Amino acid sequence: MKKREYFPLISALEEIAGKNKIMMHMPGHKGGKGFSESFRDNLLRFDLTELPGLDNLHKPSGVIGRSMDACAKAFGAIKSFFLLNGSTSGIHAMLLSCFKKGDRVLVSRNCHYSVINGLILFEIEPVFVMPCYNEEWQLVIPAGAEEWEKALYNNPDVKGAIVTSPDYYGLCAPVSELAGMMHASGKLLLVDEAHGAHFAFSRKFPPTALSSGADMAVQSFHKTLPALTQAAVLHVGSTRVDIGTVQKAVSMLTTTSPSYMIMASIEYACGLVGTEGEKIYGHLLERLEIMKKELSAMDKLRLIPDELNGFERDPSRIVVNTANSDISGFDLARILSSEYGIYAEMADEYNVVFITTLSDGEGEISALQQSLKEIDRKIGRGKRGTRSEKIFYSGGCIMPDRWSYLQCSVNIPLIESEGYRSAGIVTPYPPGIPVLCPGETISKEHIGCLSRLYLAGADIHGLMGAGRAEDGGNLEDLLISVLPR
Numbered sequence: 001m002k003k004r005e006y007f008p009l010i011s012a013l014e015e016i017a018g019k020n021k022i023m024m025h026m027p028g029h030k031g032g033k034g035f036s037e038s039f040r041d042n043l044l045r046f047d048l049t050e051l052p053g054l055d056n057l058h059k060p061s062g063v064i065g066r067s068m069d070a071c072a073k074a075f076g077a078i079k080s081f082f083l084l085n086g087s088t089s090g091i092h093a094m095l096l097s098c099f100k101k102g103d104r105v106l107v108s109r110n111c112h113y114s115v116i117n118g119l120i121l122f123e124i125e126p127v128f129v130m131p132c133y134n135e136e137w138q139l140v141i142p143a144g145a146e147e148w149e150k151a152l153y154n155n156p157d158v159k160g161a162i163v164t165s166p167d168y169y170g171l172c173a174p175v176s177e178l179a180g181m182m183h184a185s186g187k188l189l190l191v192d193e194a195h196g197a198h199f200a201f202s203r204k205f206p207p208t209a210l211s212s213g214a215d216m217a218v219q220s221f222h223k224t225l226p227a228l229t230q231a232a233v234l235h236v237g238s239t240r241v242d243i244g245t246v247q248k249a250v251s252m253l254t255t256t257s258p259s260y261m262i263m264a265s266i267e268y269a270c271g272l273v274g275t276e277g278e279k280i281y282g283h284l285l286e287r288l289e290i291m292k293k294e295l296s297a298m299d300k301l302r303l304i305p306d307e308l309n310g311f312e313r314d315p316s317r318i319v320v321n322t323a324n325s326d327i328s329g330f331d332l333a334r335i336l337s338s339e340y341g342i343y344a345e346m347a348d349e350y351n352v353v354f355i356t357t358l359s360d361g362e363g364e365i366s367a368l369q370q371s372l373k374e375i376d377r378k379i380g381r382g383k384r385g386t387r388s389e390k391i392f393y394s395g396g397c398i399m400p401d402r403w404s405y406l407q408c409s410v411n412i413p414l415i416e417s418e419g420y421r422s423a424g425i426v427t428p429y430p431p432g433i434p435v436l437c438p439g440e441t442i443s444k445e446h447i448g449c450l451s452r453l454y455l456a457g458a459d460i461h462g463l464m465g466a467g468r469a470e471d472g473g474n475l476e477d478l479l480i481s482v483l484p485r
Contacts, residue, residue: 019341022340022367024342024345024354024355024356024368025354025355026222026224026229026355027222027227027228027229028222028223028225028227029265029357030357030364033359033361034225034226034357035268039264043261043264044261046261046264048260054260057082057084057263058256068081070267070274071233071266071267074273075200076200076208076210076237077210077236078243079236079243079246080233080234080236081233081234081236082231082263082266083218083230083231083232083234083254084231084259084262085232086220086229086230087112087114087194087220088117089232089253091112091115091162092121092122093234093249093250093253094216094234095115095124096118096249096252097249098190098216098241099124099159099160100159101124102123103124103125104127104157104158105124105159105162106152106155106160106162107119107127107161107162108131108142108143108163108164109128109129109143110131110140111164111434112192112194112432113425113427113432115192116437116438119399120399120400120402120405120438123402126397126437127151127155128397129147129151129161130143130147134309137302137304137321137350137351138321138351139308139350139351140167140169140433141308141309142167142172142173142174143173144174145174145177145178148161148163148177152181152185152187158187159188160189161178162190163175163191164191164192164194165191165192165209166193166206166317167195167431168353169304169313169317170304170313170314170316170319171313172311172312172313172314174311175191175207175209175213176207176212179215180213188215188240189214191216191217193209193217193218194220194232196208196224197221197223197269198273198277198281198357198358201274201278201281202277202278202281202282202285203278204281204282205316206312206313209237210237213238214237214238215238215241216234216237216238216246217235217237218232218233218235219232219235221233221265221266221269223355224316224355225273225357225358226265226268226269226272226358226359227262227266227268228261230259230262231265231266233266272358284356285316288315288316288356288365291365291368291369294369294373298372299377300322300324300325300376300379300380301321301322301372301376301379302320302324303318303319303320303321304319304320304321304351316356316357317353317354318354318356319351319354320351320352320354320372321351323382325376325379325382326380327379328349329347329348329352330347330349332347332375333346333352334457335375336352340367340371342367346431348428348458349452349456397439399438400438405423405424405438408423408483409423409481409482409483409484410481410484411479411481411482413479414447414450414451414463414475415451415478417442417482419442420482421440421441421442421482421483422437422481423483424436424462425437425438426460426480428459428460429459429460432461435449435450450463451475451478454473457470462480463478463479464478464480464481465478465479
C-alpha cells in the first residue's frame with residue numbers, strides 16, 4: 001500500500017476541517033470556538049491516565065468526585081455521573097439500574113435507537129406510545145399527556161416510562177404531567193434529554209427534566225455545550241432511584257480507560273455555563289429573535305414556531321420548513337452546504353435543523369439569516385402539495401431476544417417484505433429515530449415511507465444492497481433484514 005492509503009480518515013478530516021465553513025451542527029464547541037485558548041492549547045496534554053492526584057472515574061473520591069458533585073449542584077441533581085460514551089451509555093445505565101428482565105415499560109415511539117438497543121440488551125418489553133403528526137408542518141410531535149395516561153391505564157403493570165424530551169426538532173414532551181402521573185402510580189420516569197443540556201442555564205429555555213420531576217435524565221453535553229464528542233452526564237433527580245445501583249450500572253457500561261480530555265471538557269462546559277450561562281444565552285436568544293423576525297417575511301421557507309400544538313420548543317434550535325416551496329429539506333441542506341458553506345445538523349423531507357450554541361457569534365447567525373433569505377427568493381412556491389407523509393406507522397411489535405436479534409435473520413427485497421417482522425432497526429440517520437423496530441411487522445405503509453425517504457436522499461441505516469439514490473442506486477435493489485417466518 002502507498003503511504004497515503006493508510007490515512008483515508010485523516011485525509012478526509014483535514015479536507016473538511018480546512019474548509020471555510022459555518023458549523024450549524026454538533027459538537028457544541030463549534031470547532032473549538034467555545035473553548036478558551038488555554039483549554040485548547042492544553043487539551044492533548046490532558047490525555048493522561050490515572051496518575052496520583054487525578055482520581056479514578058470508577059471509584060471517584062478526589063478531583064473527579066468533586067467535579068461530578070459540582071455538576072450535580074449546577075443542574076439541581078442529587079447525583080451526577082460523567083459519561084464517556086455519549087447519552088447512549090446513560091440510557092442503557094438508566095434501563096439497567098431501574099428495570100429487570102421481563103419488565104414492561106412505556107416508551108415513546110419516537111425514541112432514539114439507542115433506547116431500542118437497550119431494551120433488547122436487557123430484555124425489557126416496550127409498550128410503545130405513538131407520537132402525533134402535524135400535517136401543516138409535516139412534523140412528528142410528542143404524544144400528549146392524554147396518550148400517556150391512556151397507555152398507563154391500559155397497561156397498569158408497567159414499571160415506569162422513558163420519554164424523549166426535547167426531540168431533535170426541539171419539541172418538549174409534557175414531562176411535568178408525566179412525572180405526576182407515573183409517581184402517583186408508584187412508577188419511575190426516565191428522560192432522554194440528550195438535546196437539552198443547556199436548558200438549566202436560562203429562564204428563556206423550557207424547564208429541565210429534573211425540575212419537572214423526572215427521576216433520572218441523561219444529557220449529551222457535546223450536542224449543545226462546549227464539550228468534546230461523547231461527553232454526556234447522567235443525573236439522578238429523586239430518592240426513588242438507588243444511587244449505588246446506578247453507579248454500578250454506569251461502571252459496567254464505561255471503559256476502564258476513561259478519557260481525561262472528555263471529562264475535562266464536561267467540567268469546562270459545566271463551569272462556563274454555570275457562571276456565565278444566563279448572560280451568554282441571553283445575548284444568543286436576543287440575536288436569534290431578531291433573525292426569526294427577519295425571516296418571518298420569507299415567502300416559501302418558514303421557521304417552525306417556538307411553540308407548536310401546545311408543546312414548548314427550544315428557541316435556540318432553528319428549524320426551517322420547506323413544505324410551501326418546490327424543494328425538499330434535503331435539497332435545502334445541499335444548497336446551503338455546496339453554495340454557501342453552511343452545514344446543517346440534519347434534514348428530512350420537509351425540514352432542516354440547525355443547532356445554535358453559545359459558541360456561535362454574529363458572523364455565523366448573520367450568514368445563516370442572509371443565506372436563507374437569498375434562497376427563499378430563488379426557489380419556487382410549492383409544487384409538491386402537502387401530503388400526510390408520516391414516518392411512524394403502528395405495526396405489531398414483538399421484540400426479539402438478544403440471540404435472535406444478533407443471529408436469526410435473512411435479507412429480502414424491501415419491496416417484497418410486507419408481512420414479515422423486521423430483524424433490525426431501520427432508521428434514517430440522523431435523527432436515528434426508527435421507522436421500524438426489531439420485531440415490528442412490516443406494512444405497506446412502512447415500505448412506502450422507506451422508499452420515499454430513500455428516493456428523497458435520506459441515509460437509511462438498516463437497508464442494504466444499493467447505493468444512495470443520488471449516486472444512482474435503485475429502489476428495487478434495496479434489501480431489508482427480516483426474521484424467518
